[in-house]
Amino acid sequence: MFTEIEGTGGVETLPDTALLLRREGGDHMMVANIEPSGALGGLKRVSNADAATVLQESLKLGGDSRSMSGSYQGLDAGRIPDTLIYQDKWMIVFADPGGDWAPLYYRGEAGLFCDNVQWPPLIYIWTRSRLYVLAYDGGPVSENTALFHAPLPNIGRDGEVCIGQADMPEHFVANQANWSLVRGVMRDTSFSHINHTAVVAGDPDTMDDKQWLKVWQSRIAADTGLLEEDLVSFDETLGEFLQGIG
Numbered sequence: 001m002f003t004e005i006e007g008t009g010g011v012e013t014l015p016d017t018a019l020l021l022r023r024e025g026g027d028h029m030m031v032a033n034i035e036p037s038g039a040l041g042g043l044k045r046v047s048n049a050d051a052a053t054v055l056q057e058s059l060k061l062g063g064d065s066r067s068m069s070g071s072y073q074g075l076d077a078g079r080i081p082d083t084l085i086y087q088d089k090w091m092i093v094f095a096d097p098g099g100d101w102a103p104l105y106y107r108g109e110a111g112l113f114c115d116n117v118q119w120p121p122l123i124y125i126w127t128r129s130r131l132y133v134l135a136y137d138g139g140p141v142s143e144n145t146a147l148f149h150a151p152l153p154n155i156g157r158d159g160e161v162c163i164g165q166a167d168m169p170e171h172f173v174a175n176q177a178n179w180s181l182v183r184g185v186m187r188d189t190s191f192s193h194i195n196h197t198a199v200v201a202g203d204p205d206t207m208d209d210k211q212w213l214k215v216w217q218s219r220i221a222a223d224t225g226l227l228e229e230d231l232v233s234f235d236e237t238l239g240e241f242l243q244g245i246g
Contacts, residue, residue: 149199
């Protein structure tokens with residue numbers, strides 16, 4: 001069920017891209033972004049229906065207007081993100097390797113917290129009705145990738161995100177604009193509660209918001225992100241998880 005999709009490496013993602021679609025035979029096509037240099041980037045194997053939808057969304061978003069920089073922002077928003085690792089008509093899977101420093105917001109029983117943290121590698125599984133977020137080691141992703149509980153609030157023990165009032169995409173399409181919205185559910189949310197006791201490693205009998213925050217603050221003080229020893233195994237591989245919800 002799970003198909004590993006490899007990118008071409010290519011050049012850094014830039015605006016002024018175009019989409020290249022090539023039929024592979026059967027019901028799939030190869031889709032790539034053509035960078036300004038002429039190199040191919042973000043090569044993906046997708047279904048014919050999804051390829052058509054991506055193209056339609058790109059054209060619809062592109063319109064006739066240009067930004068002051070001269071790039072078609074709509075086409076850039078409609079491009080296939082490099083974070084996409086799998087999609088079918090029921091689910092879209094993104095892998096964010098993390099490692100960047102960005103704000104984490106929390107307001108709950110432990111008080112108010114807002115600080116730059118090194119975000120952990122996360123896998124986002126977006127279905128037509130739910131969003132799941134799980135952690136991984138940040139390496140190449142395959143069906144055998146081991147999963148960990150995401151060390152973040154507002155996520156249940158089963159990995160499902162409590163979306164609350166966060167904005168989710170209107171259309172079930174794997175483009176750059178929708179990836180930004182899906183990622184924003186984690187990155188732009190003010191978290192409010194811990195959903196289970198395996199959110200980070202520690203004593204499950206005493207794990208609460210304060211213990212969770214203490215782990216994060218200790219790593220911030222050390223100028224690092226969370227370590228693998230801070231994470232709790234989900235006891236499933238990515239392939240097993242996708243089979244379970246598919």
